[in-house]
Amino acid sequence: xxxxxxxxxxxxxxxxxxxxxxxxxxxxxxxxxxxxxxxxxxxxxxxxxxxxxxxxxxxxxxxxxxxxxxxxxxxxxxxxxxxxxxxxxxxxxxxxxxxxxxxxxxxxxxxxxxxxxxxxxxxxxxxxxxxxxxxxxxxxxxxxxxxxxxxxxxxxxxxxxxxxxxxxxxxxxxxxxxxxxxxxxxxxxxxxxxxxxxxxxxxxxxxxxxxxxxxxxxxxxxx
Amino acid sequence: xxxxxxxxxxxxxxxxxxxxxxxxxxxxxxxxxxxxxxxxxxxxxxxxxxxxxxxxxxxxxxxxxxxxxxxxxxxxxxxxxxxxxxxxxxxxxxxxxxxxxxxxxxxxxxxxxxxxxxxxxxxxxxxxxxxxxxxxxxxxxxxxxxxxxxxxxxxxxxxxxxxxxxxxxxxxxxxxxxxxxxxxxxxxxxxxxxxxxxxxxxxxxxxxxxxxxxxxxxxxxxx
DNA sequence: ACTATATGCGAGCACCGCTCTTGATATGTT
DNA sequence: AACATATCAAGAGCGGTGCTCGCATATAGT
Numbered sequence: 001x002x003x004x005x006x007x008x009x010x011x012x013x014x015x016x017x018x019x020x021x022x023x024x025x026x027x028x029x030x031x032x033x034x035x036x037x038x039x040x041x042x043x044x045x046x047x048x049x050x051x052x053x054x055x056x057x058x059x060x061x062x063x064x065x066x067x068x069x070x071x072x073x074x075x076x077x078x079x080x081x082x083x084x085x086x087x088x089x090x091x092x093x094x095x096x097x098x099x100x101x102x103x104x105x106x107x108x109x110x111x112x113x114x115x116x117x118x119x120x121x122x123x124x125x126x127x128x129x130x131x132x133x134x135x136x137x138x139x140x141x142x143x144x145x146x147x148x149x150x151x152x153x154x155x156x157x158x159x160x161x162x163x164x165x166x167x168x169x170x171x172x173x174x175x176x177x178x179x180x181x182x183x184x185x186x187x188x189x190x191x192x193x194x195x196x197x198x199x200x201x202x203x204x205x206x207x208x209x210x211x212x213x214x215x216x217x218x219x220x221x222x223x
Numbered sequence: 224x225x226x227x228x229x230x231x232x233x234x235x236x237x238x239x240x241x242x243x244x245x246x247x248x249x250x251x252x253x254x255x256x257x258x259x260x261x262x263x264x265x266x267x268x269x270x271x272x273x274x275x276x277x278x279x280x281x282x283x284x285x286x287x288x289x290x291x292x293x294x295x296x297x298x299x300x301x302x303x304x305x306x307x308x309x310x311x312x313x314x315x316x317x318x319x320x321x322x323x324x325x326x327x328x329x330x331x332x333x334x335x336x337x338x339x340x341x342x343x344x345x346x347x348x349x350x351x352x353x354x355x356x357x358x359x360x361x362x363x364x365x366x367x368x369x370x371x372x373x374x375x376x377x378x379x380x381x382x383x384x385x386x387x388x389x390x391x392x393x394x395x396x397x398x399x400x401x402x403x404x405x406x407x408x409x410x411x412x413x414x415x416x417x418x419x420x421x422x423x424x425x426x427x428x429x430x431x432x433x434x435x436x437x438x439x440x441x442x443x444x445x446x
Numbered sequence: 447a448c449t450a451t452a453t454g455c456g457a458g459c460a461c462c463g464c465t466c467t468t469g470a471t472a473t474g475t476t
Numbered sequence: 477a478a479c480a481t482a483t484c485a486a487g488a489g490c491g492g493t494g495c496t497c498g499c500a501t502a503t504a505g506t
Contacts, residue, residue, distance in 0.1 A: 003453095019326065021244040025494065035455050037496080046494065102326025103242065104414050115419060140437030148427035148434075152420045176420065177404070177435055183416075184407015185400075191327050193406075196338060197375045197399065204371035211371075212400055214363030219442065226484095248463065258486050260465080269463065 004042045006032060008052050012096070020050065020099045050099070051111055057096040058117035061089050065121055075132050076223035082124055083182045083213040087206075090186045097190060101183050116158060122179050123160040126172075128222065134171040136221035141170035149173060171220065178216040185212055227265045229255060231275055238318045243273065243325070273322070274334055280319040281340035284312050288344055298355050299446035305347055306405050306436040310429075313409045320413060324406050339381060345402050346383040349395075351445065357394040359444035364393035372396060394443065401439040408435055 010031045014023055025046050029036040043049045065085040072078040090097035100118075146169045152159060153172065165172075188194055189205060198208045217223060233254045237246055248269050252259040266272045288308040295301040313320035323341075327333070369392045375382060376395065388395075411417055412428060421431045440446060 021326075024492085026492080036494085037456075038454050040495070041453060098326040101410075101414070101416070103244075103321040118416075138438060139441065140434050142434075144430050145434040148422050148430040149420075151422050155419055158419060173431070173434060174438070176431075177408075177438060180408050180411050180416075181400070181404050184410065185403050187324075187407065187410065188403050191324070192333055193324070193341075193403075195333075196378055196381060197372075199371050199374050207367050207371040208396070208399075211363050211365075211368040211396060215361060215397070215400060215442070218362065219438070247461085249461080259463085260487075261485050263464070264484065 001042065004052075007039060007042055007049070008056060011049060011053055012056065015053065015095045015099065016093070017095075019095050020053075020102070023050070023053075025049065051114065053096075054099055054114050055117050057093075057100050058114065058120065060096075061086070061100070062117065062120035064089050066124065069124065074223075075128050076217050079125070079128055079178075079217050079220075079222055080210065080213045082121065082128075083216075084206075084210070086121065086182055087186050087189075087209055090190060094190050097186065101187055102191070119158045119160075122175075125175050125179055126160060126162065126165075129167040129171050129175050129220070130165060132167070132222055134167045134221050136174075137168060137170045138174060141173055145173060146170075149176075152176075174220045178220055181212065181216060185209060224265065230262060230265055230272070231279060234272060234276055235279065235319070238276065238322065239316070240318075242318050243276075243322045246273070246276075248272065274337065276319070277322055277333075277337050278340055280316075280323050281337065281343065283319075284309070284323070285340060285343035287312050289347065292347065297446075298351050299440050302348070302351055302440050302443075302445055303433065303436045305344070305351075306439075307429075307433070309344065309405055310409050310412075310432055313413060317413050320409065324410055325414070342381045342383075345398075348398050348402055349383060349385065349388075352390040352394050352398050352443070353388060355390070355445050357390045357444045359397075360391060360393045361397065364396055368396060369393075372399070375399075397443045401443055404435065404439060408432060 007028060010028045011023060014027060014031070018024075023046075025039050025043075026036040028049075029039050039049075043052070065082055068085045069078055069081040072081050149169065149172060153162060153169065155162070186209075189198075189209070194205065198204055230251060233251045234246060237250060237254070246269075248262050248266075249259040251272075252262050262272075266275070288305055291308040292301055292304040295304050372392065372395060376385060376392065378385070409432075412421075412432070417428065421427055
């Protein structure tokens with residue numbers, strides 16, 4: 001459907017200038033030179049359009065990160081490359097990042113179609129744990145914590161090669177922490193919570209972020 | 224100004240049901256039985272109202288967390304209590320948490336009045352580092368990273384007792400990480416990114432969060 | 447040629463933030 | 477007491493939003 005593509009392209013273009021909450025169906029229609037009511041032939045609601053944009057953004061981000069990091073052999077370097085690539089994509093397209101990891105649009109419930117593309121980058125991290133055969137354990141990791149992660153550890157469809165993994169449960173728990181931290185740190189930077197905390201220059205921001213990636217690598221026992 | 228109070232109370236009440244993006248000045252006016260135009264006698268714009276709500280939310284959250292944790296003597300326990308109290312407040316009032324740490328409302332720039340209340344909880348963490356006299360250093364911490372944190376380390380107004388601190392720069396850097404992680408993890412949970420990853424039950428969610436707090440405590444060298 | 451389906455348009459509804467004019471009610475001053 | 481002034485609220489209205497519905501047209505299938 002070429003017209004649907006045109007709609008999502010125009011909508012994504014609008015996301016370059018305005019946040020997800022202010023994305024306007026009427027503005028997209030104007031951009032395409034058609035009546036706003038015509039849009040609803042292809043998209044049932046503004047929320048459905050947002051869902052399409054979310055899936056597209058997850059895939060775009062994963063494509064970029066994957067392309068940039070697949071060929072990095074050294075595991076620690078690859079981990080850092082993934083984190084840095086995530087941050088770069090977010091800085092390039094802050095509104096789309098906010099669409100993925102910011103506050104969900106009011107009353108919006110993520111449909112099933114979004115969870116698969118959302119796990120692509122975390123899967124890269126799992127791949128690293130896989131190759132590293134991480135066995136490090138951490139004092140705080142208990143049977144109770146392991147049990148709280150069981151849903152993930154048993155879902156083979158979304159989490160790649162989790163059935164034949166050879167890293168420990170505690171490594172998985174730490175990997176989860178690392179991933180949450182990467183997204184959380186990028187959100188902090190993007191949403192203005194680094195003001196008066198870390199230097200405003202790009203170099204300072206990047207230096208601190210890279211420091212975090214190193215600490216996380218140590219934490220996970222990579223390298 | 225009693226009426227202004229009534230406005231913010233009504234607005235906060237509306238935030239119990241609807242997200243910050245959908246907060247409506249007209250609805251607040253309806254709630255108060257007055258014309259929407261009358262609101263603008265007390266608040267110059269919707270954004271200014273949001274700013275008032277942000278400041279109030281920062282202060283409310285800090286009040287609750289501080290009250291719950293001030294009397295905890297053991298430093299590690301106090302740290303965990305702070306994290307857990309933050310999460311509880313966020314679960315109680317998810318929309319207000321999103322107002323503080325979710326995607327900023329479009330085109331909104333945080334005014335000066337918000338930064339002081341925003342630093343109150345991080346200051347509690349600094350207090351812990353202070354008492355613990357943490358000297359642990361981490362391999363990844365370099366002079367470059369220290370330099371990127373200089374703005375914070377020199378701002379005495381917002382960061383309590385930072386002039387006479389007796390913990391290392393690297394401890395500060397790790398404390399910053401821990402704080403970002405707490406907020407990031409809560410955001411992940413609140414915004415739906417823990418689906419199919421951690422168990423859906425409250426007990427599972429809390430178990431994993433507490434695990435994270437323990438790991439962070441170890442990382443910071445508390446206890 | 448006739449029907450059926452697909453696609454687009456425009457008017458319209460109810461809501462939004464915000465402004466401006468008008469009017470009522472206090473308050474203070476001579 | 478009478479007037480002037482400041483304060484507050486209301487209502488109409490502007491341009492914007494998501495979305496629906498009826499109508500027109502174009503294309504396709506038989």
